[in-house]
Amino acid sequence: MKVGIIGSGGREHALCLSIKKSPRVNKIYCFPGNAGTSDIAENIEIDLSDFNKIKEFSIKNEISLLIVGPEKPLVDGIVDFFKDTEISIFGPDKISSQLEGSKIFTKKICEKHNIPTAKFGIFENANDAISFLDKTQFPLVVKADGLASGKGVYICENKDDANLAIKEVFDGKFGLAKNILIEEFLVGEEMSYFIISDGKEIKGFETAQDHKRVLEGDKGANTGGMGAYSPSRLLNQPLEEKILNKIIKPTINALEEMGSNYKGFLYAGLMIVKDEPYLIEYNVRMGDPECQTILPKLKTDLFEIINACCNENLKDINLEWHEKKSLCIVLCSKGYPDKYNNQILIDNIGNLKLDEDDYFFHAGTKKINDQVYSNGGRVINFVSLSSNFKNSRDKAINLIKNLNWKDGFYRKDIGHKVIDE
Template identity: 70%
Template sequence: QKHNIKIFGPEKLASQLEGSKIFTKKICEKYNIPTAKFGVFKKIEDANLFIKNSKFPLVVKADGLASGKGVYICENRKVATKAVEEIFNGKFGVTKNILIEEFLKGEEMSYFVISDGKTFKRFQTAQDHKRALEGDRGKNTGGMGAYSPSRLINKNLDEKIIEKIIKPTIKGLIEMGTKFKGFLYAGLMIVENEPYLIEYNVRMGDPECQTILPRLKTDIVDIFSACCENNLGSTNIEWHEEKSLCVVLCSKGYPDKYKNNQPINNLDKINLENNEFIFHAGTKKNNNNFYSNGGRVLNFVVLSNNFKTSKEKAIQLIKELNWENGYFRRDIGFKVIKQ
């Protein structure tokens, strides 16, 4: 910005919304933003004493960035104390603080807004699927798939999210002397149509980004330019009516140990129709051949008039690829498709 380069993204202080869960919790406390009750601890002994006197399940979180994996849902004291030890022993890098929260029983939803620092606009919703295995079982991952819009959203809930969570957050940042410019992603828990803030990201999510953006009708560069020029208020953001669903193809073994450098054949043989997309994530290219280079490798996204069709087409594309070193969840969107 000092060199007149247009910047789309939050300043350092505002980015702490994602960089420190404790920073966000303190904003929630100050501005009465609904969130889970919590405690912050600097020592293992203090955290374990709190655990000893707590009801289960409870949630243990690393304070800093942990690639979406620094959250433990603990059913008993043994699991919780092990989580505390792993975090303090540096599993997610050096940490000075740990967060322990009450467990909120509801359903998660991803909610997005975009802001130019003065005004903000809604930027759709999505339903992520964090667990590695079908039926929402297994370990937490960065995300095994998503669909947009979320089946949980309704006009009443949308207004509550804006009034109780988004507006107070942006107000709090302004009072701290910073403005929020960029994407703000609220990870919410919906409990009986009431929103609770779980966490913020100061970017779009993965796989929510690749699920939502194909629905966008307005040129995204125009939207970014408007944000950089503090002119988002006069920009109309339009969306396609189709529903979007994303299935993530992962390396076998993810989120634990997996092999990299596994050849991915047949990619060039897949004929994508309109509203069908394959987005690369954990891949690399060498001599015109693709190889795996991460846990989450490819994203298969399909837009259609209903989620069932989108899911079936995405799985059909994965079967066409026929990658023997991969696995995926066949039930993305199972709660909305079942209805």
């Protein structure tokens, strides 16, 4: 069977590597892919916003299954676009994808269906938002409404911070802003909880904890993710039941009322406050770098899982996992998440020696004349599995040191909350 994977990051390289293991898959195309996917698939340079070209190529090349990695094509309706074809496409439709496409859409669902979340206000202009600051307490959270690649969230300690955040959002730092969200700041511990759904059946798809801040000690600007570990230390059966019954299932039911059956991965960003889960946000796809952290733990054939979701047979699939601790460290271009240079040679990749439980996934990379160059802010993800998180982190750091790319940087403290130094 031929499979197409849409996207170009570390998540898509991880998906590609897992799908490649299936005996039923004989060809993979990546749109547009990266230097890593080019070694195990055929990269196709197509603009991801040009759904017609993706459809024409997929039909011509007899692709049976498309897997959508990033959020923007989902939010823009690529799943709906393929409904008139015989090609299976894995991901939620346009209605369901608004869970990520609009934070306000999600907040209104929470309000209507009593889903626990932070108290919030919605504002259509900067003046009203700034006036609200006099009536609230700090710290608080300011969020851009639309897609912002994980960066449109500000934790504001005081009024000056909040004023700057409001100004940047309405000035278009994350694209056109018609609305802004201001939330109370919840004090607790974050957790990422994943499910996979075929529109009828829901199954948990592991947990992870991302590190969003660029600097060690969880300080500095928000990024797309500097690293992650799996599983989360917080999950237990009573908490998981609360997450499913208070948050996930009411959300799925709300979407059904709107005429949408959720198919695909769903990623709930949660804050756990005194053993109670609160929804921070939804992502309608696998996280990045959480995907790279989780997939190496999966025993079950990923293609069979995704194919079952497309055919509404997920109930017949038993998900099995390795009982190991997985930790991912992201190697970034110097200057990220602000200004950084691209097309810098990474000349030592071919010399890296990986153990059975070591992985590296290309993210912002491209090949030029068979050599690998940087092509983004987050460049390579190093993942190691072992019996404990400290060993996993030590192994990942050793790989980064062996690569010795002088134009990159990384956080050395990923997993600090679960590692006793």
